[in-house]
Amino acid sequence: MADQGLLAHQRQAIILEAVRRDGAVRVAELVGRLGVSDMTIRRDLDALARSGAVRKVHGGAVAVSGAGAEEHAFEAESAWERAAKAAIADAAAALVEPGSVVALSAGTTAHAVAARLLDVPRLTVLTNSLPVAETLRLADRERKGDAPVVLLTGGTPTRSAALVGTLADRTIGSLHVDLLILGAHGVSERAGLTSPHLAEAQTNRALIAAARRVAVVADHTKWGVIGLSSFARLDEIDWYVTDDGLPEEARSVLAGAVGELIVAPAADA
Incomplete structure (x- = not known):
């Protein structure tokens, strides 16, 4: 039922409650729910963003990702920046060589890469992501055995469907990986790659230590976000794969810090 006739502060309270509950909101959904125009919702989101209550992204807003912010559930995160993630996944999959051992971290962008690896022959995939493994x-x-061999790390699942902890870290530490495709909660010049989850950050460090080369997959909304724990410096990254929504200033910083910056053009969602 549309909530027409609400004052701006009442609409914004409803929007903020939805963001805190679901981790994210879409403009189109809010237009239908609140019975107001697209422009009105965007003004409400602008006001909430100026106050620091939410962070605007293409098509809506997400919960503020400060150092102490909680990670979003995998399902909520999957709904955001789909076009950007698809473009990034295509570019990252092109880095994978037949017959290699590839590690895929947890996260929705790394998960998007997994589907693109199905036609790479003789591939072995190590992952701590339950959705990737599934x-x-x-x-x-479906292919009767004609798909990558999967090695699951084991460990304790997080809200983002990542397996972490001592068991995961020990398993990863006993293996050698040709290429790690690594997602991140946040990326910044000062903090590098970060996570709000201490155990997940530690497991990501174990993945990095096991890999010969590292490709980070992160859409433009991750830039400038700083989570609680850093797990990699920018100069530890061989490839940083992102989408063309990344600002020029960020591109300049990354191009000077990582081995190679790959900017994939995202189709309009």
């Missing part, structure tokens, strides 16, 4: 398991069943 995607590859279902593909293996």
